[in-house]
Amino acid sequence: MADLESELRDLAAWLETPEAPDVTARVRARLATPVRRRRRWRWWLAAALAALLVALLPPGRAAIADAVTGLLRFSGIVIDTGSAPPAPTGVPSPLPAQRPATLAEAQRHLRFPIRVPVELGDPEQVLVADPDGAGAYRVVTLLYRGGALRLDAFDGHLDPVFHKQIGGPGVEWVEVDGDFAVWIGGPHELAYVDRTGTVRVETARLAAATLIWEDAGVSYRLEGDLTRDEAIRTAASLD
Structure with missing residues (x-):
């Protein structure tokens, strides 16, 4: 080993190294x-x-657009913009286990607070639907103007609740109190997706212009003969 070290030292003296x-x-x-x-x-x-x-982000807070399938997922809603909707046939059936209730009774059977829009005042009728095994309902509907104007509130911000089919343009991003919302300006087919994820086509009906938004973990859809600005103002007045 000493001889090898000595030879390496001698070899180093012959090497020319450049300046650093x-x-x-x-x-x-x-x-x-x-x-x-x-x-x-x-x-x-x-x-x-x-x-x-x-x-x-949970699905209720993130909007995910799929350009291939034409699906837009937002706040518990699945909107299908890929093809024109077929005309609904027959009389739509009510939502699962739907029944009338008073505001106070409905609130006792919901896991979220019922908020009434100041712009519309107290509803003319209240409906609850789709109960679970413990008797807690998933959807509450406030009806106005003889049922021509309705506000659905549902505990469904993590799962699809309503399935909409819309042909062509008509879906517009808007804001309600500074948060994202979806405005659908014309008629479209609406079917219900129950708490098991099953699409209930038998409930399909032709829905009017609709505003969809989420607030405090609860999803809402306001449907009826309203302009976009009227719908946004009504949504912002939830109390």
């Missing part, structure tokens, strides 16, 4: 010029964080 480069100027230039590159890294980081945030 002066990297000071190069480092200073690198620090002075890559502002754009650092910003690019920040942009990629922001994009990655945004993608992660969307992935972590």
Whole structure:
């Protein structure tokens, strides 16, 4: 081992090694010029964080558009914009186990608070529907103007509740109290998706213009002869 070390030392004396480069100027230039590159890294980081945030949001808070299938998922609603809706046939049946109730009675059987829009006042009729095994209802409906105007509130922000089929344009993103909402400006077919995930086609009917939004973990749909601005104002007046 001592002989090998001695030979290596002798060999080193024959090697010509270049002078160490002066990297000071190069480092200073690198620090002075890559502002754009650092910003690019920040942009990629922001994009990655945004993608992660969307992935972590529950379906009720994130809107997911699928350009291939034409499905738009928002706040417990599945909107199918891929094809024109067929004309509903027959008389639509009520929602599962639907029955009338007073406001006070309905509130006792719901897991979320009933909020009445100040713009409309007290409802003319109240309906509850789709109870679970413990007797808690999933949907409450407030009816106005002889039933021509209705406000559905449902505990369904994590699962699809209503299935809509809309042909062509007509779905518009709007805001209710600074949060996202969906405005559907014309008639469309509406079917109910129950708490088991089954689409109940027998409940399909031709729905009028509709505003869909979510507030405090409860999803709402306001349907009737209202303009977009009237619907937004009514939604914002929930008390």
